[in-house]
Amino acid sequence: MRLFDTMTREVRELAPRDGKTFRFYCCGPTVYGPAHIGNFRTFVLQDVFRRSLELSGQATFHVRNLTDVDDKTIRDSQASGRTLKEFTDHWRDRFHHDCDQLNLLRPHLEPSAVEHIPHQIAMIAELIEKGHAYASADGSVYYRVASFEGYGRLSRLDQRELKEGASGAVADDEYDKDSVSDFALWKARRDEDGDNWWDSPWGQGRPGWHLECSAMCREYLGDSFDLHSGGVDLVFPHHENEIAQSEACTGHVMADHWFHLTHLLVDGGKMSKSLGNFYTLDQLAKAGFSPAELRYVLISAHYRQPLNFVAKDADGNETFPALLGARQALQRLAKFDAALAARSGDPDIPPYEALLTVKEGGSFQSAFESLQNDLNTPEALGRVFTAIKAVKVDALSPDEAASERMGLHRVLAALGLLLPATAGEETAEAPAEIAALAEARRAAKAAKDWPEADRLRNEISALGWEVKDTKEGYELCPKN
RNA sequence: GGCGAGGUCGCCAAGUGGUAAGGCCGGGCUCUGCAAAAGCCCUAUCGCGGGUUCGAUUCCCGCCCUCGCCUCCA
Numbered sequence: 001m002r003l004f005d006t007m008t009r010e011v012r013e014l015a016p017r018d019g020k021t022f023r024f025y026c027c028g029p030t031v032y033g034p035a036h037i038g039n040f041r042t043f044v045l046q047d048v049f050r051r052s053l054e055l056s057g058q059a060t061f062h063v064r065n066l067t068d069v070d071d072k073t074i075r076d077s078q079a080s081g082r083t084l085k086e087f088t089d090h091w092r093d094r095f096h097h098d099c100d101q102l103n104l105l106r107p108h109l110e111p112s113a114v115e116h117i118p119h120q121i122a123m124i125a126e127l128i129e130k131g132h133a134y135a136s137a138d139g140s141v142y143y144r145v146a147s148f149e150g151y152g153r154l155s156r157l158d159q160r161e162l163k164e165g166a167s168g169a170v171a172d173d174e175y176d177k178d179s180v181s182d183f184a185l186w187k188a189r190r191d192e193d194g195d196n197w198w199d200s201p202w203g204q205g206r207p208g209w210h211l212e213c214s215a216m217c218r219e220y221l222g223d224s225f226d227l228h229s230g231g232v233d234l235v236f237p238h239h240e241n242e243i244a245q246s247e248a249c250t251g252h253v254m255a256d257h258w259f260h261l262t263h264l265l266v267d268g269g270k271m272s273k274s275l276g277n278f279y280t281l282d283q284l285a286k287a288g289f290s291p292a293e294l295r296y297v298l299i300s301a302h303y304r305q306p307l308n309f310v311a312k313d314a315d316g317n318e319t320f321p322a323l324l325g326a327r328q329a330l331q332r333l334a335k336f337d338a339a340l341a342a343r344s345g346d347p348d349i350p351p352y353e354a355l356l357t358v359k360e361g362g363s364f365q366s367a368f369e370s371l372q373n374d375l376n377t378p379e380a381l382g383r384v385f386t387a388i389k390a391v392k393v394d395a396l397s398p399d400e401a402a403s404e405r406m407g408l409h410r411v412l413a414a415l416g417l418l419l420p421a422t423a424g425e426e427t428a429e430a431p432a433e434i435a436a437l438a439e440a441r442r443a444a445k446a447a448k449d450w451p452e453a454d455r456l457r458n459e460i461s462a463l464g465w466e467v468k469d470t471k472e473g474y475e476l477c478p479k480n
Numbered sequence: 481g482g483c484g485a486g487g488u489c490g491c492c493a494a495g496u497g498g499u500a501a502g503g504c505c506g507g508g509c510u511c512u513g514c515a516a517a518a519g520c521c522c523u524a525u526c527g528c529g530g531g532u533u534c535g536a537u538u539c540c541c542g543c544c545c546u547c548g549c550c551u552c553c554a
Contacts, residue, residue: 035554036554039553041554157482182551231554233554236550237550238553241551270547300492300493308492313491321491321505325503325504378501379501379502382494385503467516467517468518469516475517
């Protein structure tokens with residue numbers, strides 16, 4: 001697979017260092033509230049990345065952390081009257097639930113920051129010993145940015161050109177840093193942290209944010225590994241700082257490849273609670289949309305382009321046209337798949353494991369290859385639909401249909417798209433009462449008793465179902 | 481001010497130095513007791529101005545506009 005690398009700013013071929021398993025790290029969520037659809041754009045694309053590697057025959061080892069000790073988790077846990085653990089466990093579980101809904105593969109390892117404080121302390125000690133960090137009078141420890149020659153290489157940010165305090169976030173407790181660019185490795189205990197402090201050689205306190213990833217990467221992936229990923233906002237300062245910490249410590253290149261995901265926009269602008277365009281999976285579910293529909297929208301733009309999630313229609317009403325479009329598109333895919341399944345004589349969907357052995361995707365090969373070329377998900381989707389139009393299902397032999405279906409499902413598996421039930425499947429699941437009414441209507445139609453047939457259709461409709469006549473008979477589907 | 485991304489059909493969104501995928505919506509047709517559904521078909525010269533070139537939407541320069549980041553936000 002070829003993928004753009006933030007460090008070199010070019011598309012490069014990926015290859016595992018050890019020649020066998022591709023080992024990568026993704027910066028995970030801070031568990032202090034529900035993740036929003038922007039967060040999920042990142043996690044979904046990372047998931048497509050992993051699936052595409054695996055389905056192309058590349059074994060992977062995927063580590064994604066949980067940030068469960070930082071300013072926000074401590075602050076909000078206290079505000080809620082719960083312990084930090086109770087609080088972060090709750091939001092972690094919610095995150096897992098949402099991830100499952102979105103059909104994200106679980107990482108092979110999901111280390112949490114609070115469980116790796118000894119590793120972080122050890123790393124701080126090593127950095128101090130090597131002259132890259134210093135303790136301040138209040139018991140905090142800072143990284144001396146000037147001590148690391150390569151600082152700024154990833155983000156290409158010349159320190160001298162940093163607009164000082166541009167974010168207005170320079171904390172008042174930073175007066176004892178040697179330089180404004182220096183960042184905290186260890187933060188001295190403060191009253192407002194409550195019970196959330198740990199002992200260290202520099203006194204009681206807690207670790208700084210950037211350090212957890214460096215420590216856990218080193219613990220589980222070693223001094224050097226294949227790829228590191230996160231949202232674009234993490235390029236600076238988070239990943240820049242991780243590199244400074246890790247490489248100053250180990251003397252080795254931290255990661256061979258940097259994979260960054262561009263942000264999601266909502267109706268052309270940044271998502272924010274104050275604008276009321278801040279969406280969670282839960283909210284979309286309440287509006288009647290499935291996780292698969294959201295997933296489809298999230299992969300509909302290339303990961304290095306801003307994706308504009310259209311929530312409001314032309315009249316300014318929050319009707320989610322993007323999700324409605326995704327629903328239609330998924331329904332078409334499902335219809336096509338159902339036709340292939342019927343033709344092949346095998347209704348079962350091929351399991352992920354079986355798809356790993358597919359070497360040639362038939363009509364869907366080029367769509368799969370789009371993913372191997374810098375994870376071009378929109379092109380892959382386009383090629384899937386082009387192929388669907390070209391494949392004449394009725395002209396295929398059962399074997400050919402089965403073969404094409406494997407190719408189709410390999411791409412769908414790489415994209416992580418689960419198909420919705422088709423009308424035919426829903427007919428089979430309709431309650432007996434509805435089915436009986438539909439049968440009665442069929443009889444009325446056969447007798448050309450149109451008033452009775454229409455009356456039955458209305459009755460079915462009143463019960464929440466819709467009858468659609470087909471060549472063979474009829475289909476039933478729940479009304480939206 | 482610095483760094484970065486981008487302006488392609490009504491909306492979303494790929495792509496290419498030789499006259500632009502796909503999805504949604506819309507329109508037409510077929511099917512149909514009606515309706516719905518389904519199937520098929522149709523719709524753009526790529527922000528503006530220069531330049532390079534036989535030829536640019538695709539390369540270069542300038543301009544306009546949008547968006548993101550600039551120390552703890554995916």
